[in-house]
Amino acid sequence: MTYFALSNVTDTGSFVDGLKYIYDKAPERFSMILSKGEIITPNGRDAWWDLPGLAVLIGGMWVANLYYWGFNQYIIQRTLAAKSLEEGQKGIVFAAFLKLIIPLIVVLPGIIAYVMNLDPETGQLNMALLSNEGFLGTAGNIANDNAAPWLIKNFIPVGLKGLILAALAAAIVSSLASMINSTSTIFTMDIYKSTINKKADDKQMVKVGRLTGLVALIVAMILAPQLGSLGQVFQFIQEYTGVVSPGILAVFLMGLFYKKQQIMLLYGSYFIRSNAMYFKVAPNGWSDASIFVNIPFMNQMLVTCIGTLLIIALISYFEGNEDDPKGIVLTKKLFATSSTFNLAAFGVMLITAMLYAIFW
Incomplete structure (x- = not known):
């Protein structure tokens, strides 16, 4: 798709x-480390809130990855299906x-669609053209996720459209x-096994597993149409997953x-809930008090992760918990990797x- x-x-x-x-038409769109106000999205949002500068390189991006x-669990179950530890490592490094080519597949099509819908005279997006091409969402916002379907519709040969649909x-x-x-x-x-019915x-x-899967599908089908008005569904998912994933x-x-961690899950979960309340609920309607700050979600993820680590360590230390006899014994053998993997x-x-050096 990108090639065509x-x-x-x-x-x-x-x-x-x-x-x-x-690149000549929109060099700023290739920047990987953004400054505040450097790029304003078509919907008027500062892109820095999604990619907050150095946090992409040394901050919350590490937590997400x-x-x-x-x-x-989604990745772990695939890795554990490997024949051996070495094969699993090969699969991960291949992934x-x-x-590394994801930017060509995911990011570049959006930049292409952006440039091709610019008004040659003003250098701004042609809103009339965007409306005709189906880029305006139900709420009147610009639906960025429509870039890929638009490129497929206009530039992919008929035969390859079917192949792309099958692959998707x-x-x-x-x-x-x-x-x-x-x-x-x-x-x-x-x-269920550990709490409801031991x-x-x-x-x-x-039976319970099948019922759980069915319920999950029904919930997903109910929620999916509600996401149609969002400009970037993936961004929305990442932002709100980032409330709990750092913890x-x-x-x-x-x-x-x-090893001293018998009660860590309890205190960790408390901090996750407090973080969700502070960073998400309060700034979005519960209170406009100055004590409630609104920071980029990647920075929220970093703060949550570090805070949870400190709370677990401090409480376990001051309570004088003994080492858990079931704790994992770490040895060099557990971290052994082949020369192929290392290379x-x-x-x-x-x-x-x-890439970071070139597109800084």
């Missing part, structure tokens, strides 16, 4: 010329290489199956590296560093 779109940007039909044209790639359907079904399985497993094993047999657990990350990290991981880090 860029090939149609200029009269030469060249991918490279199209990329140069897009460590949680997703290290402690998310890291694939993630396969990806959606695969992701949906994994998410339902994760939801069912977490509820059945961590809530004597449940396998047959009962399978979950902190709990798992303390479980791995800190590939170094390559990923090098390419990532180069």
Whole structure:
């Protein structure tokens, strides 16, 4: 999709010329480290609130990535399906290489759509053109998520449209199956089996798991239409997932590296709730008092994670909790990696560093 779109940007039909044209028209859109006020989105929102400067490099972005790639059931169940630890490591580093091309697949199409809908005379977005092309949402906002469908409709050959649709359907079904399985497993094993019915047999657990998956699907179908008025659904999901994911990350990290943790989950959950109340509920209607600050969600994630880690460590220390006999014993063998993995991981880090250096 990106290739065909860029090939149609200029009269030469060249991918490279199209990329140069897009960069010349909107160089600020390629910036990875934003300053406040540097980029204003079509809906009038400062992009800094979504990508708050250095927080992308040394702040909350690490929390989001460590949680997703290290402690998310959705990813873990796929990694644990590997034949061995070494094979699992290879799969993860291969996924890291694939993630490096995500900007070409996810970010660049949006920039292309933005540039191609600019008014040549004013250099601003042509609102009449956007309306005709279906970029205006139900609430009158600019629906950024419509960029990809618009590019597919206008620039992809007919035969490839079907192939793209099939690939998207396969990806959606695969992701949906994994998410339902994760939801069912977490509820059945961590809530139903351990709290509601400790004597449940396998047959009962399978039944509860299926019912949980069905309920999750129904809830998703009810909520999905409500997201149609949002400009960026992915951004919305990340922002509100970020209320709880830092605390979950902190709990798992303390479980791995800190043995005095018998009550850590309780106190960690209290801090997560307090953070949600402070950063989300209060600034959005409950109170306009000056003590309630509104900061970018990535910074919220960093504050929540660090705060939860400190609370768990301090309370466990002052209560004098003994080491948990069931705690994980860490050895060098647990962190052993093959030379192939090390080389590939170094390559990923090098390419990532180069991208940040080029598009700072």
